[in-house]
Structures are given as C-alpha cells and as structure tokens.
Amino acid sequence: MKIYRLEKHGNLLYTNSAVKGNGIIVAVKLLIDTGSNYTILPFETLIKIGRDPSFIKPTVQIVAANSLFVAPKVKVEWIHAFGLKFESFQVLAHNLPSEFYADGVLGMDFLTRAKATIDTAKEQIYFSEI
Numbered sequence: 001m002k003i004y005r006l007e008k009h010g011n012l013l014y015t016n017s018a019v020k021g022n023g024i025i026v027a028v029k030l031l032i033d034t035g036s037n038y039t040i041l042p043f044e045t046l047i048k049i050g051r052d053p054s055f056i057k058p059t060v061q062i063v064a065a066n067s068l069f070v071a072p073k074v075k076v077e078w079i080h081a082f083g084l085k086f087e088s089f090q091v092l093a094h095n096l097p098s099e100f101y102a103d104g105v106l107g108m109d110f111l112t113r114a115k116a117t118i119d120t121a122k123e124q125i126y127f128s129e130i
Contacts, residue, residue, distance in 0.1 A: 002127045004082045006032060006118075009101050013123060017081040017106065019091075021049030028103040030081070031096070032118065032125070036107035038062070038071075038092045039079065045103060046074055046093050053093035060092060069094065081106060082127060084114050 006013040013032040018025050019041060026048050028041065038060070046053050053072035062069050071092040078087045089110075096102060111118075115128040 002083065004125050004127075006123045006125055008123050012100070013118070013120070013125075014102055015081055015106065015125070017079060019045065019049060019079050020077040021046070021051045022077070024049045029101070030104050030106040031100055031102040032111075033105045033107055034111065034118065036105050037109060038105070039089070039107045039110050040071070040092045040094050040096070040105040041074075041076075042095045042103055043093050044095075046076075046091075049076065051076060056093070062092070062094070079110065081110065082114065082116075082125065084127070086110065086113060 006015055014029055017030050018027050026045050028045055051074050053074045056072040056074055059070045059072050062071055071094045073090050074093050075090050078085050079089045117126040
C-alpha cells in the first residue's frame, strides 16, 4: 500500500500534481474533492499545454454549491499525482475562486480510478494496488 501526505489549509486537503499536453508539462496544486465528479483545471494551465478550451465541445453542466455553470471537457496527454499517471485523461476547464489556494480540483474520476482512501485525521491518502 502506498501512502502520501496531503497539505492542509483549514479543513481542505491539497496535493501537487502535473499535467501534460502537446509535450508541455505544467505543475499544478489541486484541491482533493470527493464531492466533485470531475478533475478541474484552470483555463490558463490548459492553454499553456496547448489545449485551449475556448472552442472545445462537448461541455458539461456542473452544479456547484449555489450555482450552475458549463465547462468544456478537455483531453490532456496525461495527469500525474501520487506516483500515478493516467493517460488520455479528460478534465473540465474552469477557474476556481482564489480563496481555494489551488489551481484546480482532483475529483472522483481520478480518485476512484486510483482506488484512493483518504484519512482526513492523518492528512494522508492511501492507494490499493491498481
């Protein structure tokens, strides 16, 4: 079993990650969010890796705490976190408010595929063998 330490701000947990597109790799800080079905990256990051979401379809409707928004679905070459790399991974393009101290969200699409178990008390994440 692999164990990784998470960064904590208030009650929120974060990790560092990397994403690749068109041969360009960008490091990002992601909020661990078990309430999000999708991994979300900001427009700026996607543009940096040559995946400009401005004209991409399909889009997905997302219900947030008190709003509804539409986000483009973008395929990246790979996303890497916790020593795991998933290729041809689809993310949503959306900019988070600055109070989240993160570039984006690591959602259940990644966490379920990685077979993650999160221990909030220890601020750790565990992975079963994939």
